[in-house]
Amino acid sequence: MNTWKTLAMTVVAAATLASCNQQNDNKASSNTNDSTAVASNTDAKAEKIVYVNSDTLSEKYEYYKEIRTKLEAKVKKAQTDLQSKGQAFQREVADYQQKMNTMSASERQATEERLARKQDELGRLDQNASSSLAQDEATEFGNVYTAITEYLKKHAEDKGYTLVLTYSTKNPSVLYADKKLDITKQVVDGLNADYKKKNADKK
Template sequence: MNKLVKLTLGVVATAAIVSCNQQASKETPASSTPATSTQEVAKEEKIVYVNSDSLSEKYQYYKDVRTKLEAKVKKAQNDLQAKGQAYQRELAEYQQKGGTMSATERQATEERLVRLQGDLGRMDQNASANIAQEEQTEFSKVYSAVTEYLKKHSEEKGYKLVLTYSKTNPTVLYAEPSMDITKQVIDALNKEYSDKNASAKK
């Protein structure tokens, strides 16, 4: 029997390039500020990153989705286990009494056991497929919520690139702590999610 699909609970990827319509800054005499210094500061402000490990641990929407999916996996496992135990009981009973059954009874019982075994296999496959589909749908919504917020936030702050960092998938090997906007992103996302839930309950 195949095992139920395991939740991947993958980390939400938040890399997004966004456009920024900033107002032109006031011109200053070239002699007052070196051009290279201004360019370096501007460059530093345009690229930031979000720690996706922290995002998955502290973003309430992500945690709620993960909890809901884990509950569905557990229920599916319990249902499958119950059906499996019922099948095993019938199989054991047949093995004990099979010798005393008539040929017709044995054939009918064997056909029933074959059907039950097939039902278990289909139940396993359907549960796995349904959970995998729901997982994809739910985490796609989480991803959209994060990227939509980052798009607005980046337009406000003038970020051109938002990277994602994870210890399990370190595509960014090093970044200055000043580039880390994880906490403010998580705080804002949690507030947005909390406000949305509060409005839905009214």
């Protein structure tokens, strides 16, 4: 019932984009023997690698937050429904246990069979609810992932980035990242602006 939590921090992926014109410029400039020019080219290449902090993105991207809240509400509702049905079943079991000594053998058998069917039904409801929630989570977060990667592709093309990495303190695949390469705020601001515009267009 809580599988949505495992997906919450994995919505950003690395996007690789190359610019032919910039590569040609770098080749032309590399023909010079000037050591300063070589150093400048090296710095320029390094600056094309940037990263996005996925922890911050998940906290501040409005679309992501909306989806997370929506899924949390679905999980809570499913848990409440199942808990209510489970409590009703337990009351039926307790009622049967109080009355079983006054029942005939056939009545006890019929009641026990009915309770067994209800128990099986509750188990199926639980499995179906979990499966449905997992599917919803995959679909919803898939949409969030698509929105982020599509924006990052355009943003990287506009800025001339060749590689966009993700960084997370909770799942550090990158051990160190210079703050100067952090474009998280730009990305969050841009994503939220796009999301706000899309919502306004729907109205």
